[in-house]
Amino acid sequence: MAVSHEPRIVxxxxxxxxxxxxxxxxxxxxxxxxxxxxxxxxCSGRVDPLFVVKSFQLGADGVLIAxxxxxxxxxxxxxxxxxxxxALLRPFLDYLGIDQERFxxxxxxxxxxxxxxxxxADFTETLKRIGPREI
Amino acid sequence: MIEEIRNKAKELLETKTVDxxxxxxxxxxxxxxxxxxxxxxxxxxxxxxxxxxxHNLSKYLINRRYKPTGIVAKPCDxxxxxxxxxxxxxxxxxxxxxxVVCSGIRKVxxxxxxxxxxxxCQYCSQxxxxxxDFLVGEPVTEAPTHNYSDITEIENMSxxxxxxxxxxxxxxxxxxxxxxxxxxxxxxxxxxGDELDPLWVGIRIAPGENWVWNTVRAFxxxxxxxxxxxxxxxxxxxxxxxxxxxxxxxxxxxxFDFEPGIDTEIVPPFAxxxxxxxxxxxx
Numbered sequence: 555m556a557v558s559h560e561p562r563i564v565x566x567x568x569x570x571x572x573x574x575x576x577x578x579x580x581x582x583x584x585x586x587x588x589x590x591x592x593x594x595x596x597c598s599g600r601v602d603p604l605f606v607v608k609s610f611q612l613g614a615d616g617v618l619i620a621x622x623x624x625x626x627x628x629x630x631x632x633x634x635x636x637x638x639x640x641a642l643l644r645p646f647l648d649y650l651g652i653d654q655e656r657f658x659x660x661x662x663x664x665x666x667x668x669x670x671x672x673x674x675a676d677f678t679e680t681l682k683r684i685g686p687r688e689i
Numbered sequence: 690m691i692e693e694i695r696n697k698a699k700e701l702l703e704t705k706t707v708d709x710x711x712x713x714x715x716x717x718x719x720x721x722x723x724x725x726x727x728x729x730x731x732x733x734x735x736x737x738x739x740x741x742x743x744h745n746l747s748k749y750l751i752n753r754r755y756k757p758t759g760i761v762a763k764p765c766d767x768x769x770x771x772x773x774x775x776x777x778x779x780x781x782x783x784x785x786x787x788x789v790v791c792s793g794i795r796k797v798x799x800x801x802x803x804x805x806x807x808x809x810c811q812y813c814s815q816x817x818x819x820x821x822d823f824l825v826g827e828p829v830t831e832a833p834t835h836n837y838s839d840i841t842e843i844e845n846m847s848x849x850x851x852x853x854x855x856x857x858x859x860x861x862x863x864x865x866x867x868x869x870x871x872x873x874x875x876x877x878x879x880x881x882g883d884e885l886d887p888l889w890v891g892i893r894i895a896p897g898e899n900w901v902w903n904t905v906r907a908f909x910x911x912x913x914x915x916x917x918x919x920x921x922x923x924x925x926x927x928x929x930x931x932x933x934x935x936x937x938x939x940x941x942x943x944x945f946d947f948e949p950g951i952d953t954e955i956v957p958p959f960a961x962x963x964x965x966x967x968x969x970x971x972x
Contacts, residue, residue, distance in 0.1 A: 603905065635959070640970060
């Protein structure tokens, strides 16, 4: 008998947009799956590829990086750097055996509580479909 | 060829242009070669250059950055020098580069020179040094080409196959960190692999610790690896590290149209950004 799989998502949310967006989702009473474990970072540019690799090693089923929309970064350029790094890191992790779909970059602004809940719901859905990650 | 290198080294040492020439000499097994530091003009006859000169000597320049130094460099090593110059680790005025035209070196196994070439040479088409003060040999005029057939082969595997392929290789890793020690691009004073708090790469023997090390080591060299193949050459358990490095090289070329170590002035892709970047993600 199959036990339903509850994926664990590590979410790195930028303090200025996405964390506030997640907060808005909470204060607006918007429900989203509790599968995400949120880590607040000063900027999406703070997310070292090492954090992502370490999350996967310690058993995360998915990693989400969320930051301000391009052009809206509190530090002007942090998210542009994130975008470049992500573009290279995602295919690289895929090459080393971690499905592309398990690693996401999303732009969520402080006013997008609804979008945040949709992103988490969609990501959880995807991870449930792929199933647990074998370590 | 060897005479040219010796004469130039002698001239450099006699005129005191440099204090030291870094090159190759025969190793004690009478077969392979090893790095040598020549300080006296009378010693230049120890220098050789042949198809066993595998080492990338550019790593030694980091400790001699303030002292005038001559170096014998193959094309891949000159890319290493370019990388270090680009990252402001060396001073051009303190360097005298004796570039050597190279058509590939040979593998040595069981005390015999084999007919096959190491991975780095099989896919290399840069036969003329990219930076030099004095060139030994006839420069090759053909433009370098890129061949990533080995990478595409792995990319075309199924995810499960790929996972099995890498876990088979990474499980062998003994984390000797030789790949880092020998790498011209790894000059951090404190490597993330040595940090104890936080302990990024655990000291326990557990699944994934080797994977973390190998993944992040390679990613720290993304858009920086100059494909000298020293990590793969040094690896005591024969992990095909060039397959990891060359994947990043391929993607960097594709996404940013950038090749590390070709130019000393160009800004590397991760040190800059473009607002209008079209990378297929997060636009």
